[in-house]
Amino acid sequence: MLERKLVSARCGVINPMSTDDYLAHDGYKSLEKAMTLTKEAVIAEVKTAGLRGRGGAGFPTAMKMASLAIEADPEKYVVCNADEGEPGNFKDRYLLENDPHSVLEGMAIVGYATGATKGYIYIRGEYDLPIRTMRWTVEQAGRRGYLGRMILGCDFTFDVEIRSGAGSYVCGEEFALIESIEGKPGRTRVKPPFPTQHGIFGKPTLISNVETFVNIPVILAIGGSEFAKIGTKSSTGTKLICLSGNLNHRGIFEIPFGVPIRAVIDELGGGCANNRKIRMVQLGGACGPIIPPFMLDMTIDYERFEEFESKTGAGAIIVIDDRFDLFKILLRIVKFFAHESCGKCVPCREGNAQLSIMLEKFIDRRATPTDLLSLESLARVMHQTSLCGLGQTCPTSIIAALRYFREDFLERIEYPGI
Amino acid sequence: MSLKTILSNHPNQPDQLIGILLELQAEKDRSFVTEEEAREIANHLGVTESRVCAVLSFYSFFATEPRGKHVIRVCKDVPCHVVDDFDVLKTVEEFLGVKAGQTTANQKFTIETSSCLGCCDHGPAMRIDETLYVDLTADRVRAIIADIRG
Ligand SMILES: Cc1cc2nc3c(=O)[nH]c(=O)nc-3n(C[C@H](O)[C@H](O)[C@H](O)COP(=O)(O)O)c2cc1C
Ligand code: SF4
Ligand code: FES
Numbered sequence: 001m002l003e004r005k006l007v008s009a010r011c012g013v014i015n016p017m018s019t020d021d022y023l024a025h026d027g028y029k030s031l032e033k034a035m036t037l038t039k040e041a042v043i044a045e046v047k048t049a050g051l052r053g054r055g056g057a058g059f060p061t062a063m064k065m066a067s068l069a070i071e072a073d074p075e076k077y078v079v080c081n082a083d084e085g086e087p088g089n090f091k092d093r094y095l096l097e098n099d100p101h102s103v104l105e106g107m108a109i110v111g112y113a114t115g116a117t118k119g120y121i122y123i124r125g126e127y128d129l130p131i132r133t134m135r136w137t138v139e140q141a142g143r144r145g146y147l148g149r150m151i152l153g154c155d156f157t158f159d160v161e162i163r164s165g166a167g168s169y170v171c172g173e174e175f176a177l178i179e180s181i182e183g184k185p186g187r188t189r190v191k192p193p194f195p196t197q198h199g200i201f202g203k204p205t206l207i208s209n210v211e212t213f214v215n216i217p218v219i220l221a222i223g224g225s226e227f228a229k230i231g232t233k234s235s236t237g238t239k240l241i242c243l244s245g246n247l248n249h250r251g252i253f254e255i256p257f258g259v260p261i262r263a264v265i266d267e268l269g270g271g272c273a274n275n276r277k278i279r280m281v282q283l284g285g286a287c288g289p290i291i292p293p294f295m296l297d298m299t300i301d302y303e304r305f306e307e308f309e310s311k312t313g314a315g316a317i318i319v320i321d322d323r324f325d326l327f328k329i330l331l332r333i334v335k336f337f338a339h340e341s342c343g344k345c346v347p348c349r350e351g352n353a354q355l356s357i358m359l360e361k362f363i364d365r366r367a368t369p370t371d372l373l374s375l376e377s378l379a380r381v382m383h384q385t386s387l388c389g390l391g392q393t394c395p396t397s398i399i400a401a402l403r404y405f406r407e408d409f410l411e412r413i414e415y416p417g418i
Numbered sequence: 419m420s421l422k423t424i425l426s427n428h429p430n431q432p433d434q435l436i437g438i439l440l441e442l443q444a445e446k447d448r449s450f451v452t453e454e455e456a457r458e459i460a461n462h463l464g465v466t467e468s469r470v471c472a473v474l475s476f477y478s479f480f481a482t483e484p485r486g487k488h489v490i491r492v493c494k495d496v497p498c499h500v501v502d503d504f505d506v507l508k509t510v511e512e513f514l515g516v517k518a519g520q521t522t523a524n525q526k527f528t529i530e531t532s533s534c535l536g537c538c539d540h541g542p543a544m545r546i547d548e549t550l551y552v553d554l555t556a557d558r559v560r561a562i563i564a565d566i567r568g
Binding site: 164 | 431432433434435436437439440454463466469472473475476477478479480494495496497500501532533534535536537538539540545548549552562
C-alpha cells in the first residue's frame with residue numbers, strides 16, 4: 001500500500017455539508033486540545049512535527065508561526081492561500097470541497113497559537129463550488145462557537161472571511177495576494193519586510209497553503225513526534241499528489257514523503273494510458289522541471305527537489321506520452337507565464353516574450369547555435385533577477401530540459417554552412 | 419440587484435473593490451463594467467477612478483467592453499492539452515462560428531481561453547459562466563452549448 005491517508009482521511013468519508021458529520025469524525029477535537037495548551041506549546045508541537053509549507057516553497061511552518069507570535073501588534077492576520085492556479089494542481093480544491101471544516105480548524109489553531117485576530121481565505125475566482133462551500137462552512141462554524149467571539153468559552157476571538165480572486169495566477173504569490181485582499185491589482189512588493197512583519201493593511205500576517213493548515217489538526221491529534229516518524233528526515237508527513245496527463249488513473253492520492261515517483265505513476269496512476277510510452281514528466285506544475293523517464297526513480301521529498309533550483313514542492317505529477325513534442329509543450333508553458341506575468345519587472349515581462357520567440361525557432365528547426373546559448377542565458381537571468389517567484393521559477397522547465405534533453409536541442413539546431 | 423444595492427451591502431472600504439466588481443458583473447447580462455459604474459464605485463469607496471480601472475484591467479474576469487450573455491472559457495494548459503484528442507477550442511469555435519476572443523452576432527456567447535481550471539484529473543475542461551464542464555468529448559461540448567443556447 002503506497003497511500004497513507006492523514007490529511008485527506010475524511011475526504012469522501014464525511015458529508016462535507018454536515019457539521020455534525022465533521023464533529024462525529026473527531027472534528028474540532030484538535031482545536032479543543034490546542035486551547036488547553038499554551039501558545040508556545042502548540043508552536044513547539046508543530047516544530048517537533050517538522051511540518052514544511054505545502055504551498056511550494058517548503059518553508060518550516062513553526063518558524064512562520066513563531067515570527068507572527070512575537071509581533072506585538074494587537075491586530076494580526078492569518079491567511080489561507082487557496083489561489084491554486086498552478087496547472088496540474090487541484091489538491092486544495094479537493095480539501096476545500098471535501099473537508100471544509102478542517103481548513104477552518106487548522107486556521108483557528110494557528111490563530112490561537114500566534115495571537116491573530118482574523119483569518120482570510122483567498123480562493124481563486126474559478127473555484128465556484130469551494131467558494132460557496134467555504135462561505136457556508138464559516139457560517140456553520142460560527143454558529144457552533146468554533147469561530148467568532150469567545151471560542152469554546154475562552155478569551156479567544158477569531159473570525160474568518162472568504163475572499164474571491166478574479167482570475168489571476170500571480171495572486172497566489174504572497175505579496176500579490178496581500179495586494180489583492182487590499183483591493184488592488186496583484187503586483188508583488190519587494191521584500192523584506194516579510195508578511196509576518198508587514199502584511200495586509202500593514203499588519204503582521206501569516207500566509208500558508210490550504211494543505212498546510214489541514215496538517216495542523218492532524219499534528220495536534222497524533223502528536224508532533226508521531227507525525228515526524230512519517231515520511232523522510234527532511235520531509236515529514238504526507239503529501240497530496242495530483243496525477244494528471246496521459247495516465248490510466250488521474251486524481252488525488254496521499255502518500256508519505258519518500259516514495260519514488262515511478263511507483264506513484266505505475267501503482268496509483270495505473271501507468272501510461274493507451275499502452276503508450278512516457279516521453280516526459282513535469283513535476284510540481286508549470287513552474288516545475290521537466291524530466292525524462294529514466295529519472296523517475298527519484299523519491300518525492302523536498303531535498304531531492306532542491307536540485308532543480310525550483311522552489312516547487314511535490315504537488316503535481318503531469319505525465320506526457322510520446323505523441324508530444326517537447327518544444328511545443330515548453331512553448332505552452334511559457335505562454336501560460338507570459339499571460340500571467342504581472343508586468344512589474346523586466347526580466348519576467350520581456351523574458352517570457354523572448355522565450356516564446358526562441359522556442360518557436362526550435363519548433364520550426366530554425367534555431368542556430370547562438371539561439372541555444374541565448375536561450376540558456378536568458379533562462380538563467382530570469383531565474384536570478386526576477387522580482388517574484390513567478391519570474392524566478394517560470395524558466396525551470398526550460399533549464400531542466402536543457403540539462404536532461406540536451407540532444408533534442410542539438411538535434412534541432414541548424415548549423416550554417418554545413 | 420442594482421449597483422446601489424451592491425454598494426450598500428459593502429462597507430465603504432477600498433479592500434471591498436474586487437468583491438463589488440465581481441458581484442456587479444455577475445448581475446449584469448453582458449458581464450462588463452461601464453465607465454459610469456467605475457466612477458460611482460470609486461466615489462463610494464473613496465478611491466481614485468484610475469485605481470478602479472487598474473483593477474479592471476489587471477484581473478481577467480473583468481471586462482470594460484460588453485461580452486456575450488454567456489462566457490465560455492476553454493482551458494489550454496498542458497494537463498488538459500495532452501488529453502484533448504479532439505481540440506475543445508476548435509470544436510467550440512466551429513460550433514459557434516466565432517473565434518476565441520470574439521462574441522457571437524446574437525451577443526449570446528463570448529469565447530475565451532483560460533488558464534488551468536483546477537480539474538486537470540478530469541480534463542479536458544471548460545467553464546461556462548459559473549459552471550465547470552469536465553471530461554469533455556466533442557459531442558458533449560456541442561450538446562452543452564446547444565442546451566444553454568436553448
Ligand atoms: C506565482 C506564484 C504563485 C503561487 N501560488 C500559490 C498558490 O496558489 N497557493 C499557495 O499555497 N502558494 C502559492 N505560492 C506560494 C506562496 O507565495 C507562499 O509561499 C505559500 O502560500 C506559503 O504557504 P506554505 O508556507 O504553507 O507553503 C505561489 C507563489 C508564486 C511565486
Ligand atoms: S517576476 Fe513576473 S510576476 Fe513577478 S513581479 Fe516580476 S513581472 Fe510580476
Ligand atoms: S490544465 Fe485544464 S484544468 Fe488544469
